Amino acid sequence: ILETCMVSKTYQVQNSTIKAVDEVSLSIKAGEFVALVGPSGSGKTTMLAMLAGLLTPSGGSIVINGQPLERMSDSQRTRFRRQNIGFTFQSSNLVPYLSVLENVELMLKVNGRDGRQERQQARDLLVKLGLGDRLNSKPSQLSGGQQQRVAIARSIIHNPDIVLADEPTASLDTERAIQVVSVFAELIHARRLAGVMVTHDLRMCRYVDRVIQMQDGRIRQVLSSRAE
Template identity: 60%
Template sequence: MPTLEAHSVRKVYHLHGVEIRAVDDISLAIQPGEFVALMGPSGSGKTTMLALLAGLLHPDAGEIRINGQALHTLRKAELAAFRLSNIGFTFQANNLVPYLTVRENVELMLRLNGKLDRNGRTRTQDLLKRLDLDNRMDNLPSQLSGGQQQRVAIARALVHEPSIVLADEPTASLDTNRAHQVVSTLANLIHEQGRAGVMVSHDPRMCAYADRVLHMQDGRLVEES
């Protein structure tokens, strides 16, 4: 069964009396262990689509399912709890808590999910070691480079063992070498752990790490490669 399914999803905005179809009748399915890149020019609807997949926006038509669960059937509190346990996020702005150490930032997801036990702490250490951050566990985010901060964000997105990881322009603020390092690491971990992954990116060079590339334009999927 696909981890993530979208069926005929549509999202419409109204601006000064003009109807803008940000997402226009999109269907897709992503399997466990599959890393998919969502590409498109600015205004193509890819960020709106990611927000819909995350349950942060509600579609005007169609439905989105994660592990068979239709998001639109969940009440607000149920959706928040489902999202917290089933979805990992990484963002362009990594959103690390500035006064928490690297270890504490990663363990925050475990704490929120009620999984901050011995196994969770071991998983945190293993992930940070895997991401070459084991010597930075007690540093604050301000003491890290941009690439290191994004790797902490990756650890935080994966530590609670979500079904799917959603990454919104995770390399936009990084130089080329660091961008390749971050995306290759994210892709490897998604493959190794059997998570589903979706990355929104404007950089076609990052597509080399994806299993599939979906291209959006004017709110529609226009090409797959």
């Protein structure tokens, strides 16, 4: 579903050139859950932002569901992202004046899918993630890990084909982290989505199908956990 070919992102910072991502080619099939790991600064967030269509590559191409992102206009890419991609980034980015439930329902609304059944699914998903008693709270009233869980619910409620998560468990204790990663794995496998999760927590890698290691903007090695 998701394919990149020699994709790069370069920044000019004063006199030097930073190759945040350096000619990366990878492909992720339907139903495949991939962990993207690597040292701080190795290019994981930059990679994810390009896969999400939020950042334009400096070179190479990204094709999702057969559609090349670089050939889309900004508005086409925005619409494509809204319908087909779900993502969470390192900060939870919730709408501060909407409640927990409204933040998740918003994702259904913008996709014209906020019927009663979908809104019940939003509620059920939040209960599953341990937020059932906080549906009407505002983001500022939640702990860091609670905000992260709302962002995660919002990223998958509209059934995107692609799920991209940047360190979704960074603020979670082990029990919650396992639960979140299991919810991702469950959805990805059952609905044949393509999923990429950036994580520093190598214990989470036992729930994925493949681990891609990055270093200095490149892919260093690929490990298939099914082989073990």
